[in-house]
Amino acid sequence: MVTPLQLSTLGHRIRHQRTAHGYTLDELGAIVGIAGSQLSLIENGKREPKLSVLQAIAAATGTDVADLLSTEPPNRRAALELDLERAQRSPVFRRLGVPPVRVTKTMSDETIEGILALHRELERRERESIATPEEARRANTELRLRMREQDNYLPEIEKLAEKKLKAAGHTTGALTHRTVSIMAEQLGFELIYASDLPHSARSVTDLENGRIYLPPASIPGGHGLRSMALQAMAHRLLGHTPPTDYADFLQQRLEINYYAACCLMPETASVAFLAQAKKDRNLAVEDFRDAFGVTHEAAAMRMTNLLTRHLDISLHFLRVDGAGAINRVYENDGLPLPMDVTGSVEGQMVCRKFAARSAFAEQNRTTEHYQYTDTPSGTFWCSSQTGTTADGEFSITVGVPFDDARWFRGRETQKRATSTCPDEACCRRPDTSLTERWQGKAWPSARVHMQMFSPLPSGMFPGVDDGEVYAFLDRHA
Numbered sequence: 001m002v003t004p005l006q007l008s009t010l011g012h013r014i015r016h017q018r019t020a021h022g023y024t025l026d027e028l029g030a031i032v033g034i035a036g037s038q039l040s041l042i043e044n045g046k047r048e049p050k051l052s053v054l055q056a057i058a059a060a061t062g063t064d065v066a067d068l069l070s071t072e073p074p075n076r077r078a079a080l081e082l083d084l085e086r087a088q089r090s091p092v093f094r095r096l097g098v099p100p101v102r103v104t105k106t107m108s109d110e111t112i113e114g115i116l117a118l119h120r121e122l123e124r125r126e127r128e129s130i131a132t133p134e135e136a137r138r139a140n141t142e143l144r145l146r147m148r149e150q151d152n153y154l155p156e157i158e159k160l161a162e163k164k165l166k167a168a169g170h171t172t173g174a175l176t177h178r179t180v181s182i183m184a185e186q187l188g189f190e191l192i193y194a195s196d197l198p199h200s201a202r203s204v205t206d207l208e209n210g211r212i213y214l215p216p217a218s219i220p221g222g223h224g225l226r227s228m229a230l231q232a233m234a235h236r237l238l239g240h241t242p243p244t245d246y247a248d249f250l251q252q253r254l255e256i257n258y259y260a261a262c263c264l265m266p267e268t269a270s271v272a273f274l275a276q277a278k279k280d281r282n283l284a285v286e287d288f289r290d291a292f293g294v295t296h297e298a299a300a301m302r303m304t305n306l307l308t309r310h311l312d313i314s315l316h317f318l319r320v321d322g323a324g325a326i327n328r329v330y331e332n333d334g335l336p337l338p339m340d341v342t343g344s345v346e347g348q349m350v351c352r353k354f355a356a357r358s359a360f361a362e363q364n365r366t367t368e369h370y371q372y373t374d375t376p377s378g379t380f381w382c383s384s385q386t387g388t389t390a391d392g393e394f395s396i397t398v399g400v401p402f403d404d405a406r407w408f409r410g411r412e413t414q415k416r417a418t419s420t421c422p423d424e425a426c427c428r429r430p431d432t433s434l435t436e437r438w439q440g441k442a443w444p445s446a447r448v449h450m451q452m453f454s455p456l457p458s459g460m461f462p463g464v465d466d467g468e469v470y471a472f473l474d475r476h477a
Contacts, residue, residue, distance in 0.1 A: 008045035008085055009071055009078075015043040016074035017061040032056035045085075080112045087119035092126045125244075137344040139247035143254065144345070148332050151308040154258055160237060161262030174293030175264050180226050183263075184212060187233055193225075194476065198468040203232045206473055213476070227260045227298070234259035258305070265292045265302045271310045274303070277407075278311055284409040285383060285398050286368055296385050300398045304330045313407065315400045316380075320356040322393030324349045333401050336377045338422060352427035353419040356397040359384035370410035372402070374418045381405035381413075 018028050025043075026036035032053055041047040049057075051065075058065045073079035081103050087093060088100040101115055165175075168182045184191050189205070193216040197204065204213040212232045214225055234240075234256035243249035265288075273291055277283045289299035300317055307313040316331035329345050331337060338348035350356050355371035362369050369384045382399030405411040420426040429435075 004045060004089070005082065005086055006071070007048055008082055009073060010049075010068060011043040011045040012078035012082065013068050013070065013074045014039075014057055016078065017057070017063055017068070018043075021061050023060075028057070028060060031060045077109060080109055080116070083116055084112055084119075087116060087123075090119075090123070092123055093119065134342070136246055137340075137342055137346070139245075139250055140346060141343045142247065143250050144330070145343075147254070147330070151332065152304045152330055153306075153309045154255070157238075157255060157258050158262050158267045161259055162266055162268065164237070165263060165266055170266075172269060174291075175226060177226055180229050180263075184229060184233060187236060189233065189236075191229055192476075194472075196472065196475070198472050200468065201472075203228050204472060205232050205235065206476070211476070213472070224295075226264065230260035230263050231256040261298060261302050261305065264294050264298065267306070270302065271306055274306060274311060278313075281407055281411075282409050283407050284368070285385070285396075287409075296387070297396045300396050301328075301330070303398060308332060311407075313400060313404050315398060315404075318350065318354075318356045318395075318397040318399075320350050320395050320397070321391075322360065324352065324357050326350055327394070333380070333399070334377050335380055335399065336375050336419075336421065349428075351419045351421040353417040353421075354397075355382035355384040355399070355417075356395050358417065359386050359395050359397075360393060362386070368410060369415075370413035371415040371417060372405075372413065374416070376420060376423075378402065381408065381411060383408065383410055 029036040029039040042049045170179045188210050189212045194213045285300045304317050314333035316335040319328040339345045359369040365386045379402040380399050384397040386395045
């Protein structure tokens with residue numbers, strides 16, 4: 001099948017030969033036996049010529065059919081026009097809904113070049129907004145290292161959250177759903193629970209009508225919905241605009257999550273609670289979690305924001321799935337973590353000897369699991385809690401170097417393991433006998449997660465199908 005661009009190239013080459021020999025459309029048309037208007041359609045790529053017509057044109061212009069059918073533009077002007085046609089046929093341009101520019105004889109080469117430069121910039125920005133897995137990992141690694149340098153602490157957002165909580169009348173204890181609603185009202189928004197929220201959106205903010213749509217729940221004041229509402233408000237409070245690239249997208253996600261954590265576990269009250277627990281040598285994620293009515297993961301991650309900056313304790317945080325892959329990570333205590341050649345840690349398999357994985361073997365999963373682990377970088381004490389979601393098992397781990405274990409509950413544990421990772425003999429390489437037994441006799445087929453191939457969608461709502469969101473807003477306008 002001949003493509004439109006191939007027809008356009010053919011048309012340009014026929015026109016080039018015609019004008020080079022001084023023929024008008026009607027004159028060459030009369031020679032080859034077709035009307036001048038029909039020849040015009042062929043030259044403009046609107047009609048595919050018969051082979052007999054091509055042979056007649058080739059004979060009339062002293063060339064051959066193979067030359068007419070070449071894919072090379074006949075001259076610089078033709079190349080510019082073909083490049084512009086190609087650009088205006090691209091999905092990137094068509095999504096704009098802008099009518100294509102019609103090239104005329106009087107249009108200068110410089111004008112076409114200027115339009116092409118705009119198209120190239122449009123495509124460049126489109127490429128930057130779509131993250132390949134490599135780009136996503138690189139951006140995520142850069143953000144993790146940057147946050148490590150500042151102790152995972154963002155003072156401006158801490159102050160903003162305390163200011164908004166004070167304005168809403170919150171003083172102590174767990175943040176209530178009613179207070180979250182007041183905070184939304186003070187920002188000019190109403191919280192609404194909608195059962196038909198787009199499947200790809202955690203929340204939708206209607207800027208025109210001042211509404212934040214959230215999914216329904218049996219307990220509307222639950223931590224998850226409070227957090228989602230606070231995150232939606234954070235976009236507005238922090239002045240976020242549509243992200244320009246994947247790194248910007250990740251930075252915004254980090255900031256809205258950080259703001260929600262600051263509201264649910266305010267800095268002043270949290271530091272006071274943790275400082276007292278340290279004084280009592282009774283620091284525990286589960287106590288911090290229960291004091292503020294949040295999830296174990298949220299409490300553990302919040303400790304990474306506060307312990308180093310306020311209590312001079314370096315630490316690490318791990319969320320690991322049931323297979324042992326790291327989903328989320330933070331460390332500033334030197335814990336040896338697996339990483340690929342780019343420095344990315346997420347998705348890597350954590351050592352089997354770490355508490356983050358050995359906790360899955362514990363029979364009693366209602367309480368935290370404690371363990372000391374000797375590593376090439378020193379000995380670390382860890383506290384792990386396991387859980388289950390629709391996606392499977394996971395564990396949440398907070399740990400510190402040996403000397404800082406004295407501040408934590410569970411320091412007296414006798415559970416101890418030794419990890420020599422990244423030495424593959426530690427837990428990645430099978431026993432010699434197993435290798436000899438099965439070498440060349442077994443073939444495992446790897447499972448590939450489809451999110452590996454998912455780029456960052458472009459548009460106003462990061463990670464969300466724009467059309468679905470707009471349809472949702474139209475239903476609720």
